[in-house]
Amino acid sequence: MAIKNKGLALEFEYVTRPGEQKHIGEGLDQADECMQEIAYQLIIGAHTEVGRLTKNALDDGYTANHILDNGLLNGMAIVGVKFRDNVIFVPEVLISARAMKAGMAFLEPILSASGIEPLGIVVMGTVKGDLHDIGKNLCIMMLRGAGFVVHDLGVDTSAEEFSDAFEEHSPQVIGMSALLTTTMPNMGRTISSFEDLGIRDEVRLMVGGAPVTQEFADEMGADGYGENAVDCVDVTKNLIKMLEELKAS
Numbered sequence: 001m002a003i004k005n006k007g008l009a010l011e012f013e014y015v016t017r018p019g020e021q022k023h024i025g026e027g028l029d030q031a032d033e034c035m036q037e038i039a040y041q042l043i044i045g046a047h048t049e050v051g052r053l054t055k056n057a058l059d060d061g062y063t064a065n066h067i068l069d070n071g072l073l074n075g076m077a078i079v080g081v082k083f084r085d086n087v088i089f090v091p092e093v094l095i096s097a098r099a100m101k102a103g104m105a106f107l108e109p110i111l112s113a114s115g116i117e118p119l120g121i122v123v124m125g126t127v128k129g130d131l132h133d134i135g136k137n138l139c140i141m142m143l144r145g146a147g148f149v150v151h152d153l154g155v156d157t158s159a160e161e162f163s164d165a166f167e168e169h170s171p172q173v174i175g176m177s178a179l180l181t182t183t184m185p186n187m188g189r190t191i192s193s194f195e196d197l198g199i200r201d202e203v204r205l206m207v208g209g210a211p212v213t214q215e216f217a218d219e220m221g222a223d224g225y226g227e228n229a230v231d232c233v234d235v236t237k238n239l240i241k242m243l244e245e246l247k248a249s
């Protein structure tokens with residue numbers, strides 16, 4: 001392990017699960033001192049610094065992809081782990097998200113002009129009657145950071161709006177978020193409406209939000225459930241694989 005940046009080395013100590021240590025550790029191994037500094041500044045939420053370092057790195061000849069993978073995403077991976085493990089809370093995540101945005105402001109125009117194929121297309125929304133969107137927005141941020149194109153339907157999204165978005169954007173995965181026990185059933189209603197419209201097998205439906213459990217997700221016939229924003233990315237990747245297999249069979 002070659003983490004030369006002292007601050008980042010201390011941050012990496014929060015990564016305690018062996019699988020994650022390996023995965024994130026390998027990512028950090030690819031990062032030179034400049035990328036490690038970007039990752040560290042993102043973790044501590046220094047948005048001006050992340051913007052400045054990203055611009056300097058581009059001027060120095062690093063590619064946008066390299067900075068995204070080795071700088072910003074390495075930092076975001078540790079932020080995600082710290083958030084899940086209750087080391088940091090929503091305000092700190094939002095501050096790191098702002099730093100990610102500051103870096104992405106320089107990278108996005110280059111990435112979109114280069115026509116790199118996205119990992120997949122995802123539609124996300126908070127279900128009808130529910131106005132909570134902090135968790136959904138964190139999921140979206142992680143998905144975009146991981147290379148997905150995400151269409152955000154916002155809050156209070158009806159079943160019809162989800163199916164319209166399916167027709168408009170042709171996503172492989174649709175994610176629904178609910179924070180209220182009273183709005184959770186609207187996830188099931190949306191799934192039923194996809195069945196009624198005959199489009200149920202053309203897309204994978206994923207659910208999440210604090211009161212949602214795997215058991216509840218299974219009961220209402222969702223294809224996937226994620227407990228947090230880190231899970232959301234893994235679940236999305238698995239669901240896309242599942243959909244491809246389903247379509248191939």
Ligand code: B12
Pocket residue numbers: 090129130131132133134135136138139175176177178179180181182206207208209210211225226227228229230231232235
């Ligand atoms: C912030 C908040 C609000 C804000 C929302 C602001 C916003 N822009 O989101 C405001 C003030 C508007 C609000 C309003 C209300 N709220 Co409120 N709110 C909260 C609070 C404090 C935090 C929620 C939050 O953001 N958590 C942090 C995020 C990061 O976590 P998260 O959403 O769970 O998301 C994570 C995971 O669940 C997962 N995830 C989330 N979505 C998805 C989707 C997918 C597909 C996947 C894979 C994963 C995933 O990943 C996320 C990141 O790790 C909670 C209490 C609490 N401590 O949880 C109450 C809480 C959710 N609210 C509650 C209530 C009752 C209300 C109101 C009805 C209050 C009222 N009487 O007016 C209204 C409802 C308004 C409405 N129609 O929606 C109750 C719900 C009770 C229940 N069991 O139903 C709670 C639990 C408070 C309580 N203890 O009573 N609220």
